[in-house]
Amino acid sequence: MVNSIRISRGEDTVNHKYATRKQLEQAISKWIKFYNNKRIRQSNNWLTPIVMRNKYQKKYA
Numbered sequence: 001m002v003n004s005i006r007i008s009r010g011e012d013t014v015n016h017k018y019a020t021r022k023q024l025e026q027a028i029s030k031w032i033k034f035y036n037n038k039r040i041r042q043s044n045n046w047l048t049p050i051v052m053r054n055k056y057q058k059k060y061a
Helices: 021-037 049-060
Strands: 002-006 014-018
Touching: 014 021, 021 049
Parallel strands: none
Antiparallel strands: 002 014
């Protein structure tokens, strides 16, 4: 078993056991996609990081 600490959307940090390394990698990949593409931030005027980055790039390109 592969052990990891999982930080998820608004949930408490919990210990989760993955049967394989591949399952762990898939879970991490899914979380990173959420973190960069879906997670809104008050400090970004309630925009996702990727939307904020795109606005910045258009403004200063």
